């Protein structure tokens with residue numbers, strides 16, 4: 001496979017509203033990111049993905065864009081953005097913005113014009129349909145609850161929104177709309193952006209004409225997953241977008257793609273794929289249910305292991321997935337994937353090692369490098385996120401008590417990942433001098449950057465070690481390009497794999513069991529030569545010959561050099 005500039009990079013997601021507030025209004029901002037660039041550089045980050053900072057009424061935290069060419073004043077100005085691009089460049093860092101083009105905001109000029117004249121030029125930028133015999137055009141359910149159709153005020157037209165009603169969907173079938181989007185993408189790339197994270201992109205192709213699908217809840221509506229599985233031809237849009245924009249700038253793009261069909265993977269991320277990479281959501285969706293959060297199940301270590309290996313297998317020789325344990329839509333990874341006994345620093349480091357050493361482009365979500373955990377909401381009023389509020393309603397609807405519903409929201413709420421970044425042990429974790437827009441997680445006196453940076457055995461320290469291993473010239477080739485081979489698969493709660501390189505094999509072993517485990521490495525092929533312990537989350541390391549003894553939740557990375 002041809003080598004690309006981004007193959008050996010490490011990426012970091014910034015959720016700007018919660019990263020660092022430079023002016024005391026309680027809201028993180030672009031100047032705040034600027035102030036913390038050196039923190040990110042020191043950690044070893046090469047690529048920054050910044051969640052939306054465009055002009056937005058913030059019905060869905062900036063994922064509802066009112067003007068793609070403006071920065072929302074709560075985040076700063078276009079000048080701040082230009083400064084950020086320049087300062088990142090000085091530090092050899094690449095900036096990605098979020099590309100949200102399945103929908104915009106109902107406050108976008110195009111949508112306002114569309115509402116004034118649904119049959120006119122801008123009406124065709126959206127899906128505007130009339131109800132037939134009092135029946136909506138189809139029975140799809142929006143991701144945030146309720147039908148996808150909302151009436152255009154004062155008319156008998158309805159517009160389509162697969163997310164919130166303040167997020168009207170674009171009509172990608174319209175070439176004029178596509179042109180307008182490409183122009184905007186190129187405008188940003190010409191400014192010096194390195195690329196984009198591409199939001200909810202699988203939704204841009206709708207199966208047309210609109211029709212009903214079998215309902216999966218008592219509301220008579222059907223799940224969007226089912227609808228999208230039936231859509232054909234998204235490749236025509238994505239291929240065109242690639243050729244008209246990304247390709248011209250050698251941009252790095254990472255798609256938020258759910259539910260692609262296995263045989264489509266080469267089209268998405270193979271040579272000349274639509275995107276450079278896409279997130280691996282295999283373990284994110286494990287245990288999720290179309291019925292809602294109340295029906296979700298937390299994955300066990302064995303599930304986690306199976307999901308990771310499945311993704312490694314199907315992407316091998318095809319392309320590079322972007323590996324994550326969390327993002328702004330998910331609970332904190334350490335709260336979701338670790339067994340109860342491992343909810344401590346050792347366990348957090350175990351999870352870090354296991355996902356980070358996989359083949360692909362590792363993404364770190366802000367605070368993950370500190371082992372930030374889910375927060376505690378004492379009442380639903382403390383929750384801001386639209387999605388969580390809908391899921392709470394849903395729990396009550398199917399018969400859970402308020403207390404039980406809150407427990408479910410506490411685990412799955414998207415706000416778990418959106419609490420302010422914990423910089424230090426001072427008021428509001430040093431995030432703001434004012435009142436934070438969302439309460440700081442009360443655990444900040446114990447978990448914060450200042451404390452961790454000053455300690456050699458912190459979670460932060462292991463992330464730094466993992467990142468620097470990725471760019472260590474002796475191991476880089478194996479870490480970036482080596483094939484992943486799962487080993488010891490019969491050992492329950494042991495996750496082990498070998499990265500096969502030209503100069504060495506690198507063995508990665510983690511113990512998700514709360515007990516010591518003795519493991520024989522005899523059955524593993526290769527793995528001969530000079531042994532070097534590269535990473536270890538414990539103080540001790542017991543290996544003699546082919547026998548390895550692991551402490552509870554221990555993780556080790558061992559290189560076997562051939563020459």
Ligand code: TEU
Nearest residue numbers: 060063100143163199200258329387414
């Ligand atoms: O998420 C898209 C997505 O598929 C969602 O269904 C996601 O799984 C859901 O938020 C979980 O509750 C993207 C963004 O990442 C998300 O923050 C936005 O809300 C959404 O698009 C709409 O732009």
Ligand code: CA
Nearest residue numbers: 021023027029
């Ligand atoms: Ca601010």
